[in-house]
Amino acid sequence: MGLFWKRTKKQESEQPANEQAVEQTSTEQALEASASVELESQHPQPEQKAGFFKRLFGKTEAQEQEAEPIVRAPEQEKKSFWERWGRSEENAATPASEPEVATTSVARADAEKMSLFKRWKASLNRTSENLMSRLDDVIHGKKVIDAEVLDHLEEALIGADIGVQTAMEIIENARKKVDRSEVSNFDELKRLVKDNLLDILNDTSGKGISSEVDVSLDIQPYVMMIVGVNGVGKTTTIGKLANRIKAEGNEVLICAADTFRAAASDQLAIWAERTGVPLIQQKKGTDPAAVVFDSLAAAKARKADVLIIDTAGRLHNKANLMAELEKMKRIAGREVQSAPHEVLLVVDAVTGQNGLEQARQFLKAVPVTGIVLTKLDGTAKGGIVVAIAKELRIPIRYVGIGERMDDLVEFSPEDYVNSLFD
């Protein structure tokens, strides 16, 4: 533990920009606190270490078994973790509603396998009002597809926040085919619109990162930056991501670069504790780029596989805040080659047309590689991601379907589109 800390410190002190960071005791505490995790996962099986991306997506039973001991949050350790943070019990207390603290990866994987699509679909259809349900009323008793049907379909698409422009284009396309008698019944119409949506969602290849499999295994640490406007679910998503990536057998480190919002790093610290992942943080008001710098040094020193950076929520029309984000990116790239390797823009499913502008602006400041669509467990459909995919070709990576640690699923265009219709 001590040795590890010294190594980091030495390295840090060689970096001029980091003087203030070294002084921060919270950094030391974070590293110390994380050291117990370090000790146990310091010598992973070589093949376990090598297969980060493979495991992240193509996991096998055996790998699940291997990964299991790393995910742990036994009572005792939790306590000592918090003690070392010098926090009181009450702050450390896990909220009563969080039942998932000690989920094992096997249980998680099982649950996931069993229910992934089901749960997602269930959450999308929560109100039993999907795109088609109202349409069915209109269709009822009709033999031909008329203007009324198309109008309703357009409304249904707009109602899912897909956007006027996109909706109109899709309907226009359908109208033409109906006129040319290429589409004659409702099933065909449905199929056509579905395909249209699927084309848009699938046509993001070559842009962004649609899967970590493509990323070189040499990259270490793999730096992920999570960005978005206020309150969309960035921090929660990081908790979920950390849990997920760690369960795949990776050494994960989290960086609390939201030094602005009240209690932001406390919030992240609880997620770090829940997932048993070490956290690098600084006191409120510190330049977030300095925290990023700090965490990169720590990640390198402890040979972490993945570093996830939480950033403060910011409105995309605030130039200074976007510049701050850009600076964080720059610092990351300076410390680790081609970092950040992945930048996930978190979009709340309730977001309307402004989501597109958010994506445009964030893309200007940082190389957004993917979208995380959160809060799909509500009644909102999050259709703006279709418009984002259409205009900016950014792939949607994950979907948030709740507030628990395992409420994050990989995005599947088919599932998404189907869940809108069926």
Place this chain on the structure above:
Amino acid sequence: MFDSLSDKLKKVLKNLRGGQDKLTPEHIDIAMKEIRMALLEADVNFKVVKQFVDTVKEKAVGQEVLEALSPEQQVVKIVRDELVEILGGSSSRLVFLPRNPNVVMIVGLQGSGKTTTTGKLAKFLSKNQGRHPLLVSVDVYRPAARNQLSVIAREIGEPVFEAAELNDPLEICRSAFKHAQQTGYDTLLIDTAGRLHIDDQLMEELQAIKAEMNPVETLFIADAMTGQDAVKSASEFHNRIGVTGVILTKMDGDARGGAALSVKMVTGQPIKFVGVGEKYDALEQFYPDRVAQRILGMGDVLTLIEKVQQEVDEEEAMALQQKMMEDKFTLEDYRAQLKQMEKLGSVDKLLKMLPEGMMRSLMGFVPKISDEQAGMMQRKLKQTEAIINSMTFKERNNHHIIDASRRRRIAKGSGTTIRDVNDLLEEYIQMRRVMREMMRGGLLGGFGGKLLSSVMGRKSNRPNFTKKKKKKR
């Protein structure tokens, strides 16, 4: 960015027979299509749009076209007035009862901004309504949520009830209430956990708190960026909990804010405040006309005005205004104004705040603000400056003397073409005309005059909410 509603309407109505003095059903039908689009693009829920359009249609058919207005201006006016009427309502002031404490409950979806708003509200009430608030968070679910409110309370210097040993929302409420009663806090602000409107268990929790706390106000916090779903969440919260007011957050963003209309329509409850920043004093009174214009894509003129007021040198601006009034606005002044604009920041940001119709009058064309075009605008401004720079002092102060040979010289000197110079002069002349009209309060009515006087630095006519409230108390 899209064409502003009035520009679109102009386009579509132009093709109709001219010289009419009434809005015909034909006019209306075409106009309503555009209005529908504008509202949908602004995130107004499609059902609400339908209802709204029907209402406006009824009101519009057969209306006399006012002399000063073209048909499209007339339609925009009807739409705007209707929007303002629906959005408007009773004042932002929270009305308290003579009992201690008055409870105010803050409810809403996850991430809508409840906790920050609770802090802002406490600050506002203590500053402007002379209240003594006590804050309490009953968000026992989200990590560090209660801590967040404590930190905020410390920052605004208001007391917070912590009771860390309690973990049940209702119990926390009870002890906070008791504590407020005993200590003499007259207002208890309860920050509740964000929840989905379809989460039965958590909605029941709110019902229980409401039943026992009997709040004077139950405020629903709505994110201005919300899309079509606003109708569902707001109506569900209202049906189950009984909302008494709405606070619209994140209005400092650039969302058109159509959710305001949706929420207002389904709850019928007044929008009391808007959140306009992350700082704790970034809470403002709700102005229906501002939001109406924003929803219609007419830009947030008043935001711009405020910005201009902060940045523009008052004296210089007064002088400019004087000149406009006297119709003595010279090219020299024009250049000075461009310089002022540069002070305000990048063109595209500025443009986004301006109503596009006004932009047309001022700049001579309507910028559709893609990146390229913003760049083009910037270049155009630079070019305009260069052209004016190449004029002699005399020319700048009397554009009438700029004849063909002078134009050639100016073009050469500024590295532009004669056409560029012609364009500029034409724009300038048109601008003078528009200004004259505005100063007379003509076409744009009091609004235009107010806008210009504000842009030009005169103190805003807008009532100073803060002070007014204090006096009343």
